[in-house]
Amino acid sequence: MAGLVEQQIHRDPALFYWILLPITVVMILTGVLRHYLSTLLQSTPKRQPLPKIREQRSLQRAQNLRNNYQQVSKAAFERRKEAFLEGAKEGKFLADPDARGKARPNPMSDPAMMEGMMGMMKGNVAMMVPQSLIMGWINAFFSGYVIMKLPFPLTPQFKQMLQAGVGTRDLDVRWVSSLSWYFLTLFGLQPVYNFILGSKNAANQMTQQMQQAQMGANPMGGAEDPEKLFNAEGENLEVIDHRYILEGVEDRLLEKLGV
Amino acid sequence: MASALLAPPSNTSPESALHLSQAAPSFFASQASFNLPWPLSLLSASESQEKWQIYNNIFIACLASGDSESAYLCLEEITDRFGKENERVMALNGLYQEATAKNDTELQAVLGRYEELLQDDPTLFAVRKRRAALLRSMGRTNEAVAALTELLDASPIDAESWAELADVYLTQGLYEQAIFSLEEVLLVTPNAWNIHARLGEVLYLNANHSEGAEQVKGLSEAMRRFCRCIELCDDYLRGYYGLKLTTSRLLPLLSASSQKTSTAELPPPSVKTTEKLNEAATAKLSEIVRRSKSGEKGFDGYSEAELIAAHELLSRDSQNVAR
Numbered sequence: 294m295a296g297l298v299e300q301q302i303h304r305d306p307a308l309f310y311w312i313l314l315p316i317t318v319v320m321i322l323t324g325v326l327r328h329y330l331s332t333l334l335q336s337t338p339k340r341q342p343l344p345k346i347r348e349q350r351s352l353q354r355a356q357n358l359r360n361n362y363q364q365v366s367k368a369a370f371e372r373r374k375e376a377f378l379e380g381a382k383e384g385k386f387l388a389d390p391d392a393r394g395k396a397r398p399n400p401m402s403d404p405a406m407m408e409g410m411m412g413m414m415k416g417n418v419a420m421m422v423p424q425s426l427i428m429g430w431i432n433a434f435f436s437g438y439v440i441m442k443l444p445f446p447l448t449p450q451f452k453q454m455l456q457a458g459v460g461t462r463d464l465d466v467r468w469v470s471s472l473s474w475y476f477l478t479l480f481g482l483q484p485v486y487n488f489i490l491g492s493k494n495a496a497n498q499m500t501q502q503m504q505q506a507q508m509g510a511n512p513m514g515g516a517e518d519p520e521k522l523f524n525a526e527g528e529n530l531e532v533i534d535h536r537y538i539l540e541g542v543e544d545r546l547l548e549k550l551g552v
Numbered sequence: 553m554a555s556a557l558l559a560p561p562s563n564t565s566p567e568s569a570l571h572l573s574q575a576a577p578s579f580f581a582s583q584a585s586f587n588l589p590w591p592l593s594l595l596s597a598s599e600s601q602e603k604w605q606i607y608n609n610i611f612i613a614c615l616a617s618g619d620s621e622s623a624y625l626c627l628e629e630i631t632d633r634f635g636k637e638n639e640r641v642m643a644l645n646g647l648y649q650e651a652t653a654k655n656d657t658e659l660q661a662v663l664g665r666y667e668e669l670l671q672d673d674p675t676l677f678a679v680r681k682r683r684a685a686l687l688r689s690m691g692r693t694n695e696a697v698a699a700l701t702e703l704l705d706a707s708p709i710d711a712e713s714w715a716e717l718a719d720v721y722l723t724q725g726l727y728e729q730a731i732f733s734l735e736e737v738l739l740v741t742p743n744a745w746n747i748h749a750r751l752g753e754v755l756y757l758n759a760n761h762s763e764g765a766e767q768v769k770g771l772s773e774a775m776r777r778f779c780r781c782i783e784l785c786d787d788y789l790r791g792y793y794g795l796k797l798t799t800s801r802l803l804p805l806l807s808a809s810s811q812k813t814s815t816a817e818l819p820p821p822s823v824k825t826t827e828k829l830n831e832a833a834t835a836k837l838s839e840i841v842r843r844s845k846s847g848e849k850g851f852d853g854y855s856e857a858e859l860i861a862a863h864e865l866l867s868r869d870s871q872n873v874a875r
Contacts, residue, residue: 364742369732537818
């Protein structure tokens with residue numbers, strides 16, 4: 294019946310005041326600091342030149358046409374389609390029509406691209422530097438303490454997570470070491486930041502990592518050949534089998550009104 | 553109150569604009585009082601998008617009601633926050649100057665300033681829009697059209713500008729162009745019932761200028777637009793008004809012609825359907841007029857002018873029946 298006997302460790306109450314509390318407070322403050330740091334370091338997105346905007350929005354117009362073609366009559370749809378196809382063929386919408394058919398330059402050599410990379414680097418630095426500093430600080434001063442006890446039992450698999458830095462095999466999993474407390478706060482303070490800084494804060498590194506993952510596997514490959522995009526959109530438009538939303542709308546309406 | 557402060561400013565009526573602008577002092581007071589000292593202020597983010605939306609709306613309401621001092625205070629707050637270089641701040645600043653300009657020369661100066669700004673950076677779409685609006689209000693319609701088409705060539709997914717262009721074309725009587733522009737708006741915002749109704753109105757006006765089978769085709773297209781509008785929003789007064797108007801115009805034409813030449817993509821509706829639609833529209837219109845006259849809850853948001861017009865349409869109709 295050894296399992297039923299609860300492990301008793303008498304902790305100095307000073308552990309609470311001098312380790313648990315400082316770590317927590319420091320972590321919250323770093324989050325706030327990181328938020329303001331990344332706000333300060335954020336470079337304002339560069340304005341795109343007009344031809345580039347025109348290219349993007351023309352493409353988007355074609356996409357709108359493809360998505361919402363039901364709203365206009367067949368004649369109107371055909372007219373817009375023809376206009377787009379012709380424009381795409383002649384390269385009217387392209388930002389620089391002279392560059393058609395030439396090989397794309399290496400995206401790394403594009404200064405605008407480098408700017409974007411720098412922005413990302415800055416974000417990463419604002420994240421990494423305080424994190425490694427605090428990690429070192431905690432390791433130097435507080436490692437090896439058992440600072441608290443969870444009020445619920447856990448399976449032994451949590452031992453690695455909760456007792457980092459305490460190399461005791463028989464210690465019950467419910468005891469949490471200082472280093473582990475650091476990790477828990479590192480990953481679990483998002484709601485606290487939301488409360489303090491509003492929900493759009495840049496304090497949590499996890500959200501930042503998530504954003505980066507969402508940005509796509511390759512930030513480099515973002516610049517595709519616009520001409521290809523236009524041609525693909527043209528093909529999409531050509532295969533559309535037109536259906537008009539006003540077809541039979543009066544019957545639908547009568548049915549809906551229950552007449 | 554709060555929702556009125558947040559509503560987009562374009563569709564506030566004169567009364568509510570006045571009401572809003574009178575709320576300005578209390579809003580300023582509520583903003584100024586609560587401020588923590590510096591290190592603590594870092595810990596709380598008092599900013600929200602709503603706050604600036606409210607500033608924006610009060611600014612416009614103050615200009616509309618002629619209270620340019622309060623408007624200037626709003627503008628200063630906004631400028632302090634977002635900087636002079638911000639695109640929208642530039643446009644708001646221009647709006648203020650337009651509103652406080654006393655004569656044509658001053659307006660001309662504002663226009664010159666817009667053009668200067670656009671020369672430096674042609675991507676300032678907010679300023680471009682202001683320039684087009686200013687040209688239009690100065691009566692230089694052709695230039696306004698040119699400005700708008702130029703804007704739309706660069707940014708063809710701007711529903712607001714397309715709608716404005718449609719409006720300008722409509723005032724010039726160019727129905728075909730207005731229809732095209734409104735269709736563009738619908739391609740961007742497919743479920744905007746007010747645009748469907750607007751397109752129906754323009755189609756109706758266009759049909760008035762044609763004859764015979766063309767007119768029937770145009771009217772039935774307009775009628776279907778109104779149907780779609782009501783399908784999307786089933787207590788939209790303008791939709792029912794248009795539906796009633798088009799169906800009562802269509803009925804005699806349909807029963808008179810009655811030739812079944814369904815060469816068009818969409819044949820005109822049958823007489824029976826049109827009658828039913830007419831009845832439904834009449835019933836709903838009179839319900840709306842009756843219930844909003846007595847101020848029932850849920851029927852109190854209608855514009856006074858539209859209600860009067862609907863009432864007039866109904867009474868005209870009943871007179872015809874009586875004769």
